[in-house]
Amino acid sequence: MSTPKARMMAVRRQIVRTFKKHQLTLQLDATEFLEATLEAQNVPPEDLNDTLENIAAGYVAREGLNLVNKARLEVVLESMQKWTHHLHEKPTRNTLDPHKSQSTLSQAHAPSSSQHHSQRSSLHGRESIDMESMRDGIQEVEILGQNNLENGDHAYHHHSEDQMMMEHEPIQDGEEEEDDVDITELLHVVDAFEMPRWAWASDIKTFTRVDPAKKQKEIEQAHRANGSAHTAPIMNQILGMAEEKTAMFRARYHVLLQRIMRNECFAPPVFTGGMEQDRYLKLTPLKALKGRCGERFLMFGMLVQMSDGKYCLEDADDRVDLVLDNSQNSAGLFTENCFVLIEGQYTDDNVILVETIGLPPPELREETKKVFGNIDFLGAPREMRSEDQLKVIAEEYEDIAFVILSDIWLDQPKTFTTLRTIFEGYSNSTLPLAFILCGSFKSTSFLYNGLESGQYREGFNTLAELISEFPTMATFSYFIFVPGPNDPWGGSILPRPKIPDFYTAKVRSLVKRSIFASNPCRIKYCDQEIVIFREDILNRLLRNCIVPPCGDVLIQKQLVRTIIDGAHLCPLPLTTRQVSWAHDHALRLYPVPDALILADKFEAYNFKYQNCHCMNPGSFPTSDYSWMVYYPSSKRSDICQIPKPTR
Known part of the structure; x- marks a missing residue:
């Protein structure tokens, strides 16, 4: 039989372990306060883990800080307590429709809280409440916390009405009550212009959140000090302030450098002998080259072409000219402004x-999350379920599919004929969770005149009417639209904003879950991150290569390696492809996503690199109307085509 002291030590270990899992550091006063609170509320051992998980999640959501002290913890618990008390005063809401009585479907799939959950002790007042209420309390704390962190709304599309309810078996380790999973609520689309911006802080060796408003004030103050004035809001500018251009390249550099320095080839153990140290690679800063003629060095930096046509390597402090005549390159497409490792003699x-x-060595998504698991690079809404739970859900729903098509030319009658056949096929079988429709939605460049504008809008009206002919699909499947090169607005600058609402009103009216997203955009589904980028990137890279591509590796694999190893969707010179300096972080691939859709005119392909499933659906009209289907359960994809009639 355990003694009170042994029980107290076990509770303390569980507290420390849980908060450490959330990348939180507890001060002594916070630990003692939490121990006393748990003891006073008489939380049973079987509920301890869930209780601590919810408290830690609530703290992260509200405070966004790694250091936990008693004062902050008291505020978080008080917020959770107030909201939970408020929950018990609210009537139960129908999951399927808040304006209708309980339907047969909801009765079968969504038991009431009183039937489905036993009452448990908690930290929210003197009365015992269930764990579901605690999670709702956390969610309210999270909403408050996001306001504190961002002073704005999250950029995601969240739909909660008329949901498809699906039953799901227990998903937590240990005993957990059966839970209903609405799979449609586990999909969120994140717009490029609303993604959080993180900058590497070398002094504390982690990423810190960049506040756009604060950044704007700092730049304006600097300009006023220099006798100049810049008053345009930073979020309303196309490219950003001039300072943003330098910051953009520095951000790319530091993201890759910190990743390199943690790579096992560059990070020798601290306690090793001299011979052991020599087995590891060592980077030499460019400023350390002077006076060391005749020596060989390994360097990291950005390839830059000077006005005289010569190439140089540039890092954060210096630059050095390069002679590339006899160089050998590994697999990859090397252009100006890409970041490379170079070995040579000074x-x-x-x-x-x-x-x-x-190219710099890549880093698996799992490794990045081990180091920066507490940082929300994506900006999608937080889920109440853990990553492990979401992973189990994704794996168990084997029929969930994303249908991906690129170049949906709405000015071509053949497009609608083929789409009708595809929609008929899916409506008579398993319904996809989402259709990802990438542009261009016009076969020729958009001309800004009344005739072109009307025809473009009419194309979307016709598409909306076609989808509405399949009511189940129009109601329950997501339709995600990503603009392409010929679509209006945005010009040639990345990221491209969504297609203007003027053209898409009928689609949004008839297709319940239609989402018009930016290019690129990201999908958060369960525990997976899916990046969608519509750009004819391969031909652009090949035209701008400084050195010829390696002939031993398939060109599409070299493309994917260039993008993932370089942690950037568009490693092209700005003279070739303009990028908004203030939103370059939206093109960053860090951490590596679970799936990468590079919608390109190049022939379709699909393969895995660094545990990232990479795919190109090809151009729908020029590839004999083929498309791609991605299955998140197994992280695989299939290239599909309508069978040709046999004679």
């Missing part, structure tokens, strides 16, 4: 005779 002429060029 000469008396203060140039590097380049021997090899390579």
Whole structure:
């Protein structure tokens, strides 16, 4: 039989373990306060883990800080307590429709809280409440916390009416009551212009959130100090302030550098002998080259072309000229403004005779999350379920599918004929969770005149009417629209904003879950991140290569490796593809996503690289109307085509 002291030590260990899992550090006063609160509320051992998980999640949502002290913890618990008390005064709401009485479907799939959950002790007042109420309390704390952190709304599309209810078996370790899972509520689309911006802080060796309003004030103050004035709001500018351009390249550099320095090839153990240290690679900063002629070095930086046509390597502090005549390159597409590892000899002429060029080593998503698991790079809404629970859900729903098509030319009659056949096929079988329709939605460049504008809008009206002919699909499936090169607005600058509402009103009216997103955009489904990018990137990279591509590797694999290893969707020079300096972080691939859709005119492909499933559906009209289907349960995809009639 355990003693009170042993029980107290077990509780303390559980507290520390749970908060550490959420990347939180407890001060002594916070630990003692939490121990006393748990003891006073008489939380049973079987509820301890869930209770602590919810408290930690609530703290992260509200405070957004890694250090936990008693004062902050008291505020979080008080907020949770107030909201839970408020919940018990509210009537139960129908999950399927808040304006209708309980339907047969909801009765079968959504038992009431009193039937479905036993009453448990908690931290929200003197009365015992169930764990579901505690989770709702956490959600309210989370809403308050996001307001504190962002001073704005999340950029995601969340639909909660007329949901498809699906039963799900217990998903937590240990004993957990049966839970209903609405799979449609586990999908969120994140717009590029609303993604949180994170900058690397070298002094504390982590990422810190950039507040756009604060950044704007700092820039304006600097300009006023220099006698100039810039008053345009930072979020309303196309490219951003001039300072943003330098910050953009520095951000790309530091994201990759910190990743390199944690790679096992560059990070020797601290306590090793000299011979052991020599087995590891060492980066040399460019400013350390001076006076060391004749030596060979390994360097990291950005490839830059000077006004005289020569190429140089540039890091955060210096630059050095390069001689590329006899260089050998590994697999990858190397262009100006891409970041590379270069090995070569420093000469008396203060140039590097380049021997090899390579991409920085990649890092698995799992490894990144181990280090920065507490940082929300994506900006999707927080789920009450843990990552492990969401992973189990994704794996168990094997029939969930995303149908991906690119170049849906709405000015071509053949497009609608083929789409009708595809919709008929899916409506008579398993309904996809989402249709991802990438542009261009016009076969030629958009001309800004009345005739073109009317025809473009009419194309979407016709598409809306076609989808509405399949009521179940129009009601329950998501339709996600991503603009392409020929679509209006945004020009040639990345990221591209969504297609204007003027053209899409009928689609949004007839298709319940239609979402018009930016390019690129991201989907959060369960525990997975899916990146969608519509760009003819391969041909652009090939036209701008500094050195010829490696001939031993398929060109599409070199493309994917360039993008993932470089942690950026568009590693092209700005003279070739303009990028909004203030929103370059929306093109960043860090951490590596679970799935990457590179919608390109190049032939369709699908393969896995660094545990990321990479795919290109190809151009719908020029590939004999083929498309791609992605299955998140198994992280695989299939290339599909309508069978040709046999004679």
